[in-house]
Amino acid sequence: MKEYLLHLADDALVMSQRLSEWTGHGPVLEQDIALTNIALDYLGQSRLLYQYAASIIGDGATEDSLAMLRLEHEFKNHLLVELPNALPAGRDWAFTVCKVFFFSAYQHALMQQLQHNADEEVRGIAAKSLKEVTYHLRWSREWILRLGDGTTESHQRMQQALQACWPFTGELFEVPPYEQGWVDYVAIKKTWMSEVQQTLAEATISSPAGGGREGAFQTGGLHGRHTEYLGYLLAEMQYLQRAYPNSEW
Secondary structure (H helix, E strand, C coil): CHHHHHHHHHHHHHHHHHHHHHCCCCCCHHHHHHHHHHHHHHHHHHHHHHHHHHHHHCCCCCHHHHHHCCCHHHCCCCHHHHCCCCCCCCCCHHHHHHHHHHHHHHHHHHHHHHCCCCCHHHHHHHHHHHHHHHHHHHHHHHHHHHHHCCCHHHHHHHHHHHHHHHHHCHHHHCCCCCCCCCCCHHHHHHHHHHHHHHHHHHCCCCCCCCCCCCCCCCCCHHHCCCCHHHHHHHHHHCHHHHHCCCCCC
16 A cells, blocks of 8 residues: 555646746746646645655655655656656747646546545545645646647647657556555546546647557656656755755654
C-alpha cells in the first residue's frame, strides 16, 4: 500500500515542481496565476499522500523525508510529469497545457475510482483531489480548444506539442506492480481516450492514436527508471534540505 501511495504522491509532487517553473512567466497575468494555483493544488495532493504514507512506514518517516531525501531511482512517478515545460528544454505554453490536459484527464478518471476505495483516508484524499482535478481538466481543455482551433501558428504549435507528449501517455495505463487492486486501468484508459479524442476533434487537431503508434510509448518511471530530466529537477528541489540537513520551517 505504501508503495502505491508514494507513486501517487510522486506524480503530484513532480508535476507541481515542474509547473511552478512557469510562475512569473505566464503569457498573461490571469493565466500565470491560474497555472500557479494548479501547481499548488498538486503540492497539496502530494502532502496528503506523503503524510499518509509516512504514517504507514513509521521509523521516523515524514512528508519532508519522503519528498526531499529519496533518490531519483526511488521515485515512482510517470515519465510524463517530469518532462520539462518544452522539449528539449525551456518553456512552451502549448506543450505545458497539453501535458496538463493528458495528466488531468487520467487523474480525473483515477480519482473517481479512488473516492470509493475501502480505505477511509484514501477516499478522503481522492474526493478532495477530484474537485481540484476537475478544474485542471476544464482549464487545460479550454486551452487545447483555444490553441488548436485558433490561428495557423497556434494550431501548428498545438499539433507539435501533442506529437511530443503522446509517446509518454501509454505509461499512464500500465498497472504498477505495487498496485493494490484498487483501480481498473482498462476503464481509466477507455474514459481517458474518449475525453482526449472528443477534445482533439473539437480542436481540429489530428490524433496520433491508431496507425500502429500504440506500441511506441516510453516507459520505466513506475519502476524508478526515469528520463534525464528528473535528476536535474530533484537536484534543484532538494538542494536546501541536503545542504542543511534536518532543517525545519
